[in-house]
Amino acid sequence: MGKDDRQLIQTILDLKKEKNVYIIAHYYQRESIQDIADFVGDSYSMAVAAQKSPSNTILVAGVDFMAESAAILCPDKTVLSPEPLATCPMANSISAADVLDYKEQHPDSIIVSYVNTPAEIKAVSDICCTSSNAERIIKRFPPEANICFLPDQNLAVNVANRIGRRLDYFTSACPIHAQVTEEDLDAKLQAHPEAMVAVHPECIPEVVSKADYCGSTAGIINFVLNSSAKKFIIATECGVMHAINKANADKKLYLAAEELICPNMKSITLEKILYSIEQMQTVITVPENIRVGAAMALEKMIIYSS
Missing domain, CATH: 3.40.50.10800 (NadA-like)
Incomplete structure (x- = not known):
């Protein structure tokens, strides 16, 4: 991390404290964004964290439906999205x-x-x-x-x-999880036969059938951290690697396929988060009849x- 990045992070940390902004991030976010967040989790725990937020302003570093969920559950709070165009094709x-x-x-x-x-x-x-x-x-x-x-x-x-x-x-x-094929998994298992396989249930059934564990993003992280095994093949978005490595550097991780990167999640940057807090934009609202x-x-x- 360069000097400019460290300065940017410190500016965000100072400003979010000054404005009392609570940052909730998904595990698929960039590593630097996970590190500055007050809470990092999967979509379920993000919804619960929004309800329990100690602040009246919540910034959601995730795709649009995650920010919407916070706005739905917390109508009396201000919910910010640093990138309202970050969405989910599914x-x-x-x-x-x-x-x-x-x-x-x-x-x-x-x-x-x-x-x-x-x-x-x-x-x-x-x-x-x-x-x-x-x-x-x-x-x-x-x-x-x-x-x-x-x-x-x-x-x-x-x-x-x-x-x-x-x-x-x-x-x-x-489109990210569904791209993992049996062939991808077989190739990784051939290269690392001693590795345990942990997959997300949005993967195709043929891939799930070969897994040692199938569960949510948070479930995959917990499975890896609580296992005595040292090597794991992971079939979910690459962002989970950061949470595992932060908690336990003694695990060797291999992605099941080469490009398990969600471009919408990764479209959020530190610069966009800083702008969002500075300008208090973009405020996410849901019409009351829908909310x-x-x-x-x-x-x-x-x-x-x-």
Whole structure:
């Protein structure tokens, strides 16, 4: 890290203290951004951290639906996004009209909406979930209940396979996780046969079937840190490497594929965070008629997960 970067970081730290700004960052953020954050976590823990924020101003270093979730759960707080154009292609693949059309055709179905969705999708859902709690939440519903899970088809199939029940799902996938192939994993295992394999459930089922552990971003980190093994093949966005290395440098990590980098997450920079705090921009708001329904789905998720 150069002198200019250290000065920039110190300026941000001083300014966020002066303005009482609480920074929440996702594990997929740049290393320097994880280091200056007050809280770093996966999408579920970010939502909880927003609710528990000690400050009236929250800066969310993550893609747009993460900032929206904070605004939905904390209507009395100011929520800032340092890069409002940072988005999620999977989240944007479905519309509220798609959900309403499905509900019209299946009026008795329960809509379980992945937190990786825009606010208007959450507002027409019965409950939200994340990769860390999807299985637990779906198990809360009667076995005979018809459930539609959206929008990640791989997460839906992997959860359905694990708990042994059928789920309807929307055809869409994370472009980062879905690119990991069996061939990628086999090649890494051939090069590192003693390594344990930890994958995200947004990966394709064929990759998940070869994993020693499948779970959320935070779950993968905890699995690696709590394991006695020394080598791991990781199938999720490369940002998790930083959290693992900070906690325990004695682990050797290998990405399952070469380019597991989310360009939207990485579009947030220290310079953008500084500008956001200086100018108090961009403030993220959700129309109240959408926020109320979305908040019910998110709060129900938190209750069902506790």
